[in-house]
Amino acid sequence: MNIDTIALQCFIAVAETGSFTKAAERVSRTQSAISQQITKLEYLLGKSLLVRGKAFTLTPEGEIFLGYARRIFALHREALDRFKDPDLEGEVRFGLPENFASVYLSDVLADFSRIHPRILLNIECDLTLNLFDRFKQNEFDLVLVKMNRPEDFPNGLDVWSEPLKWVGDASLIDPKKPVPLVLAPQPCVYRASAIQSLQQAGRAWRLVFSSPSYTGAVAAVRAGMGISVMPQTMIPGDLQALDAVWLPNLADTHVSLIKHTASNPAINTLEKFVLHKLKH
Structure with a gap:
């Protein structure tokens, strides 16, 4: 029996959220489907991966396997992205707040550049309101912005909200x-x-x-x-x-992505890549 990426995705989601309910929401599957995938993995490996109780925690074997699961799933995604759109090229001007670049996106953008070497990323960090003003002046193709209310940027694609x-x-x-x-x-x-x-x-x-x-x-x-x-x-x-x-x-603070056009494949690919990484 082979390890499939769906099972890995479900296991990673449970490990990172500590909840079958939250994991099911993350991967858009039912709780019962999540449970079946974890059980299948445990049967294949011959080891218990979770300590089941009021809250789910990883067993020592689960902690070890989580590292493998993340690497395998990341390589799977990278391979698909690399060969699905191998001919993409162009320049994308991307603006984002410095704290997001520091905490979340440095590795993400490096991964994107490796997978799509013919897309030139022009990245600049600034404060949100400065980014938005410069976006309106067409200095950026895509910006990641923070806001207090979603209606502050009505054309933005909502990424997440948090306290x-x-x-x-x-x-x-x-x-x-x-x-x-x-x-x-x-x-x-x-x-x-x-x-x-x-x-x-x-x-x-x-x-x-x-x-x-x-x-x-x-x-x-x-x-x-x-x-x-x-x-x-x-x-x-x-x-x-x-x-x-x-x-x-x-x-609460809200985070959105805003772009000028939906017709540029390079911009759309970066947007999809960033959304996937930030939400997972």
Whole structure:
């Protein structure tokens, strides 16, 4: 019996989400189909891959197999992409926020360039509102933008939504003193959300560190200079999100891809590639 990629995809989804329900949503299959694929893998390998209980965790054998599964599935996708559109060529001007480039897309874009060597990627990082203004001036073919509300960019293709969190040392927060903030300069969506929520709550604030760089903001928070705002999935493992009791709730952040035309195969291929990587 051979290992098929559907079974690998299902196993990876369960391992990464810790839930059959979420895994089923991710791969667009039923929970029963997910369970059957995992059972098939375990029968083939002769090992239990999951510890089944209220929450699913990986067995030691499952942890080892997850590394193989990811590599096999990634190679499978790369082979399909490489030979499905071997003749694509052209230039794509892609704009995105620096934090997304740092956290999510550096490896993704390297993979894309390897699979489609005849497509020239011209990539530039900037703040979201600057990206959108330059996109309207036709300086970019495709932009990845952050927003507080989906209607901010009505023509965007929704990628995902997630909560924004306050991040930093709770001991820096004193109800009698202004909240020390580590934020990007204007115009920044996260900055606007942080300041608006504090003003609505009647909380005073002061800016102690300003940098357009995600890496710079993380360093400032690690140094104990102040409190920053980050999407939940971008919070480094050594930093903590603050409970809502300390500061007012923040609105969710939404991420969209926007492009000018649907007729350019090179642009469409990059869009599809980025969407697949970000959603999986």
